[in-house]
Every structure is written in C-alpha cells, then in structure tokens.
Amino acid sequence: MDITWYLVLSAFIFAIGVAGVITRRNPLVVLLCLELMLNAGNLALVAFSRMHGGEAGQVFALIVMVIAACEVVIGLGIIVAMYRNKLPIDIDEMSQLRG
Amino acid sequence: MSATSYGWLVLAFPLAGTLVIALGWRVLPGRLPGWIGTAAIFLAFLSAIGALFDLLDQPEEKRQLVDSAWTYAATSDLHVDLAILVDPLSLFMCLVVSGVSFLIHLYSVAYMSGDRGYPRYFAYLNFFVFSMLLLVLAANFVILIVGWAFVGAASYLLISYWYRRTTAVAAGIKAFVINVIGDVGLVIATFLILDKVGSVDFLPVFDQASDSFGRNDGTLVAACLLLLVGAFAKSAQLPLHTWLPDAMEGPTPVSALIHAATMVTAGVYLIARMHPLFELAPTAADVGAIVGCATLLFAGTVALVQTDLKRVIAYSTISQIGYMVMGVSFAAYGAGLFHLMTHAFFKALLFMGAGSIIGAMAGVQDMDRMGGFRRAMPFTFLTFAVGALALAGFPLTAGFFSKDEIIAFGLHRGGLYAVLAVLGYIGAFLTAFYSFRMVFRVFFGDPVPEALELERGHVAHGEPMNPMTGEPEDTDVGFPGPEHHVAERAWPMKAAMGPLALLAIVGGYLAVPGLTDVIEKFLEPTFQDSRFHDTAPTNGSEVLGLVAGGIISVLGIAGAWWIYRRRPGTTARLVERFPRAHRFLGNKWYFDELYDSLFVRPVTGAASFSRRVIEHNFVQGTIVGGATGIVRVGTSFARAIQTGYLRAYALLLLLGAAGLTLYFLITSS
Numbered sequence: 001m002d003i004t005w006y007l008v009l010s011a012f013i014f015a016i017g018v019a020g021v022i023t024r025r026n027p028l029v030v031l032l033c034l035e036l037m038l039n040a041g042n043l044a045l046v047a048f049s050r051m052h053g054g055e056a057g058q059v060f061a062l063i064v065m066v067i068a069a070c071e072v073v074i075g076l077g078i079i080v081a082m083y084r085n086k087l088p089i090d091i092d093e094m095s096q097l098r099g
Numbered sequence: 100m101s102a103t104s105y106g107w108l109v110l111a112f113p114l115a116g117t118l119v120i121a122l123g124w125r126v127l128p129g130r131l132p133g134w135i136g137t138a139a140i141f142l143a144f145l146s147a148i149g150a151l152f153d154l155l156d157q158p159e160e161k162r163q164l165v166d167s168a169w170t171y172a173a174t175s176d177l178h179v180d181l182a183i184l185v186d187p188l189s190l191f192m193c194l195v196v197s198g199v200s201f202l203i204h205l206y207s208v209a210y211m212s213g214d215r216g217y218p219r220y221f222a223y224l225n226f227f228v229f230s231m232l233l234l235v236l237a238a239n240f241v242i243l244i245v246g247w248a249f250v251g252a253a254s255y256l257l258i259s260y261w262y263r264r265t266t267a268v269a270a271g272i273k274a275f276v277i278n279v280i281g282d283v284g285l286v287i288a289t290f291l292i293l294d295k296v297g298s299v300d301f302l303p304v305f306d307q308a309s310d311s312f313g314r315n316d317g318t319l320v321a322a323c324l325l326l327l328v329g330a331f332a333k334s335a336q337l338p339l340h341t342w343l344p345d346a347m348e349g350p351t352p353v354s355a356l357i358h359a360a361t362m363v364t365a366g367v368y369l370i371a372r373m374h375p376l377f378e379l380a381p382t383a384a385d386v387g388a389i390v391g392c393a394t395l396l397f398a399g400t401v402a403l404v405q406t407d408l409k410r411v412i413a414y415s416t417i418s419q420i421g422y423m424v425m426g427v428s429f430a431a432y433g434a435g436l437f438h439l440m441t442h443a444f445f446k447a448l449l450f451m452g453a454g455s456i457i458g459a460m461a462g463v464q465d466m467d468r469m470g471g472f473r474r475a476m477p478f479t480f481l482t483f484a485v486g487a488l489a490l491a492g493f494p495l496t497a498g499f500f501s502k503d504e505i506i507a508f509g510l511h512r513g514g515l516y517a518v519l520a521v522l523g524y525i526g527a528f529l530t531a532f533y534s535f536r537m538v539f540r541v542f543f544g545d546p547v548p549e550a551l552e553l554e555r556g557h558v559a560h561g562e563p564m565n566p567m568t569g570e571p572e573d574t575d576v577g578f579p580g581p582e583h584h585v586a587e588r589a590w591p592m593k594a595a596m597g598p599l600a601l602l603a604i605v606g607g608y609l610a611v612p613g614l615t616d617v618i619e620k621f622l623e624p625t626f627q628d629s630r631f632h633d634t635a636p637t638n639g640s641e642v643l644g645l646v647a648g649g650i651i652s653v654l655g656i657a658g659a660w661w662i663y664r665r666r667p668g669t670t671a672r673l674v675e676r677f678p679r680a681h682r683f684l685g686n687k688w689y690f691d692e693l694y695d696s697l698f699v700r701p702v703t704g705a706a707s708f709s710r711r712v713i714e715h716n717f718v719q720g721t722i723v724g725g726a727t728g729i730v731r732v733g734t735s736f737a738r739a740i741q742t743g744y745l746r747a748y749a750l751l752l753l754l755g756a757a758g759l760t761l762y763f764l765i766t767s768s
Contacts, residue, residue, distance in 0.1 A: 018749075018753060021746065021749050022749055022750055022753075091744075091745045091746070092745075092746075094745070095742065095743030096743060097741065097743045098741060098743030098744075
C-alpha cells in the first residue's frame with residue numbers, strides 16, 4: 001500500500017498546526033493548533049501501521065489521544081485560571097520569564 | 100610508692116589545679132582560686148620531695164627510672180610512650196621549679212587580689228607549672244617538645260594577661276614568635292637524631308650516640324646547634340633574647356616565676372640533659388659557651404643604663420642565664436645547675452621586691468621617679484638588699500659560691516674556656532654594679548612623695564595608666580586591678596619573700612668547695628658518663644676563684660656606692676661626656692631596631708606589596724575577575740534566548756527537532 005498521500009496530508013496538517021502555534025496569540029487557538037499537530041502525527045502513525053500490517057501504530061495513536069486529552073485539560077485549566085484572575089487572554093502578554 | 104609514681108603525682112597536681120580553677124572560676128569566691136592553685140603546687144612540691152627520698156633509697160646506678168603511662172604513638176620505625184624519666188637531674192629541676200613556684204603562687208595570692216581576672220591568672224599559672232614539670236620530666240624528645248611548646252604557650256598567655264594593654268599583647272606575640280623559632284630548632288634536631296639513631300627515648304639515644312656518631316660528626320653538630328637554637332630561644336640568649344625584656348609587661352609575679360626562676364632556665368636544663376650529645380660534638384658546646392659569655396657581657400652592659408626597674412632585673416636575668424649556659428657548655432654541669440638553683444632563689448626574690456616597690460609606686464616602674472624607700476619599706480628593703488647581694492656574688496651569699504664555681508671550672512679547662520671565664524669576671528663586676536645601682540636608686544636618697552605617703556601609713560594611688568606609654572587605663576578586667584599591694588601589709592607576700600631571702604643566703608652552702616658538695620653528689624648518677632667527670636678544679640683553685648670573685652663583687656658594689664651615693668651626679672656627667680655610648684646602651688645595642696629592619700619591615704613591606712599589587716591585580720583582577728567574566732559572557736547568551744515568548748520557545752523546539760531529524764537523515768544515508 002502506497003502511503004505517500006497520507007504522509008503528505010499529515011505533513012500539511014502538521015505544518016498548519018506549527019504555523020498556528022507560532023503565529024497566533026490567543027491561547028485557545030494555540031491549543032487547537034497543538035491538537036492539529038498531534039492528530040497529524042496520529043494520521044502518520046496509523047498510515048504506517050496499515051503499511052506494516054501491525055497494531056503497534058494504532059496503539060500509539062490511542063495513547064497520543066489520551067495524552068492530548070490530558071494536555072487539553074491542563075491547557076484549558078490554565079486559560080480558565082488566567083480568565084479568573086482577569087489577566088489578558090494573550091500569550092504575548094505573558095512574557096515575565098524573559099531572562 | 101616508687102619514685103615514678105611520685106613523678107606522676109608531681110604532674111597531676113598542677114594539672115588538676117588548672118582544671119579546677121579554669122572550670123570553676125564562676126563559683127570560686129574571693130581568693131579561693133589563689134589558695135587552690137597554691138595548694139596544688141605545694142602538693143606537687145611535696146610529691147617531688149617524696150620522689151627524692153625514694154630515689155635516694157635506690158643504689159646509685161639505679162637512679163634513672165623510666166615509667167610509661169601509655170603508648171603515645173607506635174609505627175614501624177617509631178615508638179613513643181607518654182613516659183617520664185625520674186633521675187637526679189629531672190628531680191632537681193622539679194624541686195627547684197615546684198618549690199619556687201609554690202612561693203610565687205603564695206605571693207600572687209595577695210599581690211594579684213583585686214584584679215578582675217584573678218581566677219584566670221591562677222589557672223594560667225598552674226598550667227605553666229604543669230608544662231614546665233612536663234618538660235623536665237619528659238623521658239623522650241616528643242614529650243619534651245610537648246612540654247616545651249606548652250611552656251611557650253603559657254608564657255604567651257601570662258605575658259598578655261592584661262589583654263587590653265596593647266604593649267602587653269605585642270610583647271606576648273613577640274615572645275611566642277621567638278619561642279616558636281626555638282621549637283622549630285628542637286623539632287628538626289629531633290628528626291636528625293631519630294634519623295641517625297632510630298629512637299626518640301633519651302636513655303637509648305644517649306647510650307647509642309657514641310656508636311652512631313663519631314666525634315664532631317657533621318649531623319650531630321648540626322643537631323646540637325639546632326638544640327642550641329631551642330635553648331637560646333627559651334633562655335633568651337643572643338641573638339634570640341629580645342622577647343625577655345618585653346615580657347616584663349606581664350604581672351610582676353609572672354616575671355618572677357617564668358622570666359627569672361623557671362621557664363628561662365629550660366635551655367640550661369636542655370643542654371645539661373643532652374650532655375652526652377654535646378660532649379660528642381664539642382664544636383656545638385663551644386658555640387654554646389661563646390654565646391653564653393657574649394650574652395652575659397651584653398646584657399650586663401645594657402642593665403647599667405636601663406631606668407625601668409623590671410627591665411634592669413630582666414637584663415640581669417639574661418646575663419645570669421648566660422653564666423649558666425656557659426657553665427653547662429663548659430661541662431660544668433653541677434656548677435651550672437647549682438647557679439640555676441641559687442639564681443632562681445635570689446632572682447625570684449628580687450622580682451618580688453620589685454613588685455612590692457611597684458605596688459608602693461602605684462604601678463610606676465621608672466627608677467628615675469623612685470628613691471628613699473628604705474624607711475617606708477623596711478622588709479622589702481632588707482629582702483631586696485639580700486637578693487641584690489646574692490646576685491652581686493657578695494662573699495658568703497648564694498650567688499658567690501655558684502657563679503664562681505662556673506668561672507673556676509672554665510679557668511681549669513684552660514684555652515678558650517679560660518678566656519671566657521676571665522670575661523665572666525668582667526660580667527661579675529657589671530652584675531655587682533647594676534645590682535647596687537638599683538638598691539641605691541630605689542631605697543636611698545631623698546624619699547619621693549609615694550615613700551613619704553607610705554611612711555604615714557597609706558599606699559599611694561595614682562591614676563591607672565600604662566607604665567610604658569602613659570596611656571590612661573581603667574581597672575576593669577584586662578587591665579591591672581585597682582588595688583596595689585606592698586609586702587609590708589600583705590602577709591602572704593612576706594611569707595613568700597622571707598624563705599627566699601633565707602635561701603638566697605644559705606642556698607650556697609650546699610656546695611662550698613672543700614666542705615660540702617651536696618649538689619654534685621646528688622647529680623652524679625646523671626652525669627657519671629661524662630668525659631669531664633673527673634676534670635673538676637681542685638679545691639685550692641676554687642677557693643682562689645672565690646676570693647677573686649668576692650673582691651670583684653665588692654669592687655662593683657663599691658663602684659656603685661661611689662657613683663650613686665658618694666658623688667651623685669656622676670652619671671649625668673658621664674652621659675654628657677659619652678652621649679653616644681649611653682644612647683647605644685639605652686637602646687639595647689639596637690637589637691630591636693636591627694630585627695625591625697631585617698625581619699619585621701621587609702615582611703610587612705612584602706605583605707603590603709601583596710595586598711596592593713598581588714591581591715588587587717592578580718587575585719581580584721585575574722582569578723576572581725576572570726571567573727566572573729566567563730560566567731557573565733555565558734549567561735548573557737543564555738539570557739538572550741529566554742525571551743519569555745511562548746512562540747519563540749516553540750519555534751526553537753521545532754528548529755531543534757528538525758535539526759536532529761536532519762542530522763539523523765544525513766548520517767543514516
């Protein structure tokens with residue numbers, strides 16, 4: 001099975017995710033773009049799994065979903081905390097860690 | 100009980116006294132610390148007498164007893180015990196040290212009362228006596244060095260006892276530094292001997308010395324010269340004498356105990372103890388004799404012009420120890436140690452008298468301000484005069500017999516020794532002269548206001564001040580206390596000075612040529628292996644020497660009487676006539692200035708150079724500055740990356756991951 005197109009699609013989605021993470025300032029959108037990147041990875045894993053005919057890649061994809069869920073929980077929690085503290089919902093404003 | 104058990108007791112009592120006083124100083128009331136210290140030393144003295152009787156019961160060839168408490172160190176080549184050697188020499192020293200120390204403790208009980216550091220004083224004093232007894236009882240070089248160093252430390256503590264007095268602290272440091280020079284000499288000498296003989300125990304070393312070393316063997320001469328460095332530093336001989344006059348900054352009983360009667364005689368003891376080595380290295384012994392002679396002349400001339408009462412006695416001590424060092428270097432061990440004993444009596448007595456006078460002068464030590472104390476202080480006058488007579492070697496006093504025995508021995512040996520002995524007679528004339536210069540200036544002449552006040556029954560009270568610099572002081576701890584004591588009004592001081600005055604007269608009858616030679620006989624077991632055992636001068640020549648010494652002594656006293664009583668004002672004319680000589684002697688032959696320009700100033704110069712240039716440029720500039728510079732450059736790069744923008748971190752992460760991927764792709768293809 002030829003998986004070239006799957007990989008191309010996966011790379012496109014990953015690139016869109018990267019572009020979103022790097023350029024957007026709204027943390028919600030950044031989280032969404034992170035999901036895009038993760039799912040692009042999932043797509044590639046599943047495609048390889050089909051190519052090799054094994055289950056390992058699919059299991060990896062499931063684990064990635066679990067981790068994505070955890071990550072979103074934490075990310076959204078941070079955003080809610082920012083909102084509650086009346087902080088600006090803008091990641092460029094959150095740059096106090098500058099050295 | 101055996102003699103060695105008594106020997107351990109001699110050490111145990113002063114140590115116990117130190118601990119009790121030092122740990123209990125808060126709870127011991129009033130003069131109790133003083134009495135505890137005095138009792139401890141008295142018990143040590145009694146133990147020494149017990150050891151004496153026990154030793155005399157032994158047959159003569161068995162009078163060298165060694166007893167070990169435990170092994171101090173044991174390695175393949177070296178075995179050191181914590182051991183004491185009880186033989187006639189060490190016992191003789193124990194008796195002199197503990198006996199005189201007991202009387203000085205008794206004197207201090209009254210003299211130091213009123214001082215705020217009273218218990219501290221007695222703790223130090225007992226510690227000193229313990230150290231000194233350890234030094235003389237040691238059975239090997241290691242314990243000797245331990246005692247030697249303890250004595251130096253105790254001396255430092257006692258000189259700097261008034262620790263808020265800047266001059267006292269400086270004097271303590273000076274004494275300690277010069278003593279450490281001696282310690283180093285002693286330690287290196289021990290290494291040399293251990294290297295050649297393979298043992299550090301005295302008796303084996305002395306037995307094997309003649310097998311291990313030839314006559315005047317280079318290593319042995321070097322070891323003996325290093326031993327002499329140790330002896331000279333402790334005994335204040337040229338050129339290491341400068342600490343002793345400054346040590347007069349300590350309380351007067353300390354000067355009496357440490358800087359006259361006991362500590363400074365440690366060097367004489369060392370030479371006597373090491374006599375089997377020195378007899379194998381006659382070159383080193385000759386050096387000892389020459390230095391002793393030079394010291395006694397030098398110190399005698401300086402004592403002529405000093406005006407500080409205690410410093411005159413200090414220079415006289417240096418001079419008298421010169422006689423002892425000369426004596427033991429002549430191999431006149433009995434005579435040298437006999438002079439050590441009589442000197443301990445009369446010099447301690449003179450210092451006690453000086454303490455009483457200084458008490459009456461409310462702390463002033465300058466003889467220019469004293470005079471006419473004869474009627475105000477009859478007891479002090481009497482005892483001081485007895486001490487001065489003995490020091491001058493006046494016929495039939497203690498110093499008469501002991502000093503002239505040394506000189507007679509030198510004359511008997513002939514050659515170089517005879518020359519040194521004749522120079523010793525010149526020193527004897529100087530001694531008689533300056534002793535009575537003190538007596539005439541302090542006790543005769545018109546009474547000063549302080550003396551008149553004392554005659555009316557009241558001790559003078561001046562403002563407390565430093566007698567050297569005139570700086571004002573208070574009477575709190577760290578400075579002398581508010582009370583002054585004179586012997587006439589304090590019975591412990593009288594009780595201490597009375598026996599010493601008696602001993603200063605009758606002490607000499609222990610060794611009258613031809614009649615008694617108790618000391619020689621008693622010390623014989625220690626010195627019977629000496630090559631010069633039988634070369635004692637005949638009684639006839641000794642009596643001749645005594646007559647000559649007596650005439651010289653009387654001449655010296657008469658000279659002092661002529662200049663200070665008969666023709667007062669002669670000294671002023673002499674000073675006018677010979678201003679340069681007077682300045683030369685008054686500045687103590689410029690030894691302090693010489694050492695200042697030779698050692699002190701170069702070292703302080705090098706130190707300030709280091710501080711200004713090396714510390715500033717190299718340490719601060721290069722090492723510290725370089726390290727911080729590297730860290731600063733590195734962190735400025737790391738700080739530049741930490742922008743705080745999430746997107747920047749994400750981009751860096753991505754670039755890093757991409758870079759890694761690229762790297763693995765390239766390397767795998």
